[in-house]
């Protein structure tokens with residue numbers, strides 16, 4: 158309920174009035190109680206005085222009646238006797254109960270009496286001898302339960318002496334007392350002791366009771382019982398109520414008036430002014446709102462963008478540090494509750510700044526997006542990835558089995574360091590990983606960050622790019638090299654294999670050579686991405702044994718097909734090309750398996766040559782002189798200078814599959830492929846188109862005079878055991894055109 162100030166003040170004043178009224182009632186009660194106490198003491202005093210006064214008055218009155226009758230008895234008036242006078246007298250004085258004239262005999266004994274009642278009651282005459290009545294005297298007596306006050310005295314009637322006895326009813330006395338004292342007496346109740354009167358119908362327990370003996374001191378013929386009714390609160394309340402209420406209401410109205418004039422009215426005026434001000438403000442702000450609404454909408458859009466920005470990295474769309482830290486805290490809480498374990502992986506991408514300098518920031522952004530996509534793909538749903546800063550990414554991985562964590566992280570590592578294609582250019586990235594595990598390495602988020610970061614710092618100076626946190630005191634390195642160890646073991650134990658993909662002549666449909674492609678399944682039997690595996694080997698001094706294994710395996714394979722005069726293509730790594738003893742190594746294996754150098758095609762990528770052309774040219778020239786043919790792989794993705802190409806004993810150019818795969822539908826790719834073929838032909842080089850996946854591409858390439866084709870449309874890489882079957886069918890040109 159809402160109270161306004163007027164109703165509030167009315168309620169306040171009414172409350173105060175009620176309070177005052179209650180206070181008055183209380184004080185009245187106290188006053189009455191005190192008064193009653195005083196009254197009961199003084200009451201008796203007052204009453205006795207009043208009774209005495211009345212008795213005095215009665216006596217005087219009775220005496221006066223005697224004297225009057227005495228006088229009249231002697232001379233009752235003309236023509237009448239005393240007896241007839243008496244009759245009138247009774248009529249006039251109802252208080253007179255009886256008037257007797259008593260005669261005495263010669264001895265002075267009373268003979269009879271006569272009067273109103275006509276007879277003298279036994280015991281009424283208290284004095285037996287006439288002489289005793291010579292002095293008038295007042296007595297009281299009870300006759301038949303009646304209380305009488307009598308006066309007796311001598312009287313002479315018609316010359317003879319008699320005694321006059323005048324009796325009055327004591328009830329009359331009491332009636333007189335009622336009048337005299339101003340007390341409202343209740344009707345008398347006679348008891349054995351006398352007569353009782355009650356004032357105000359009091360019960361005897363309540364107030365003071367006064368018992369006054371009536372009669373002579375010798376014979377008390379009656380008692381007057383009077384009780385004082387204590388002053389009643391309600392009587393007083395009744396008497397004062399209306400007046401007090403009127404005063405209080407008048408006072409309340411006065412206070413209200415004062416309040417209204419001095420407080421309420423000014424306040425109401427103030428409220429009204431404020432309401433008017435608020436109204437005008439509201440109107441102004443509504444107007445203002447209408448004016449600024451479009452602006453607000455723009456601001457809200459900005460706000461949405463800002464909110465997104467607050468959560469996401471604008472370049473990659475990955476979560477930013479803020480959200481990642483929140484996820485990490487949640488993960489740690491979950492870990493504390495359920496015992497789950499988590500790995501925090503900090504990833505530092507290397508070389509981005511140089512790329513930015515060389516090729517511009519936009520290229521780096523595109524590259525970062527690809528890295529982010531790769532990371533997203535390689536993670537499970539329960540994992541999180543975020544970009545912290547330009548080069549810095551973070552992963553939060555749930556550790557389901559500790560022994561598989563190393564493999565998982567290495568896989569992610571390989572997915573990051575793969576070559577990226579940005580606007581037709583291949584960019585290779587390197588990366589460092591620092592790992593800390595909850596709860597092994599830290600149990601709080603900050604410590605986990607610190608430890609993962611310190612592992613990352615250590616990765617910079619160590620040979621292995623993935624480093625786990627290691628305590629300063631820890632003597633053993635807990636980081637895993639499982640992948641590299643597995644690869645080493647795979648090379649040693651001959652667990653790798655080569656598959657062979659035919660390169661077919663477009664005119665004759667003869668197999669020109671079979672490109673050997675490496676295949677490796679990791680310890681969990683997952684097929685590993687082979688270009689990353691090569692990079693792993695390159696970074697860990699394993700490429701030499703790996704390449705040796707490949708060269709030897711390829712030579713062994715060729716030797717099985719000696720009679721077919723088949724050639725094999727071997728992909729070499731950059732590190733191999735820097736090894737001056739490479740020709741020697743190849744020679745060793747080819748001789749061991751009686752493979753002629755002409756049966757070996759060395760594939761090197763355009764990018765590899767251009768990294769260090771002078772040194773590479775020398776090794777390649779040596780290989781050329783040995784009789785091996787060279788093929789420039791992935792042509793078009795690097796920046797091979799034609800001058801170098803001319804210097805090399807290069808026989809073939811392999812147009813990179815990124816131009817070939819969609820050339821049937823992409824005119825730009827078609828243009829590049831056509832120009833490359835023409836250029837190669839002017840340099841007297843054979844052209845291989847790799848990544849031929851459709852008949853349309855095949856037909857287009859034939860029309861462009863491409864020499865050789867390789868791709869899924871011709872054949873997928875074959876297991877060594879499948880190659881024999883391939884030779885049986887591939888000689889028929891129409892088979893290739895129908896597609897396998």
Ligand code: C2E
Nearest residue numbers: 674675687688691707728729730848849850867868869870
């Ligand atoms: P590359 O030498 O250009 O090999 C061609 C790659 O394209 C192979 O992938 C092959 O499976 C794939 N390919 C062939 N035809 C098609 C096609 O029609 N469509 C598509 N989408 N792909 C096709 P792979 O085997 O994964 O090899 C990838 C790269 O790894 C190779 O590229 C090569 O640079 C490197 N590599 C493979 N084996 C070896 C090796 O024994 N030694 C060295 N050093 N590098 C190797």
Ligand code: MG
Nearest residue numbers: 672728760790
């Ligand atoms: Mg190749």
Ligand code: MG
Nearest residue numbers: 790791813847
């Ligand atoms: Mg290639």
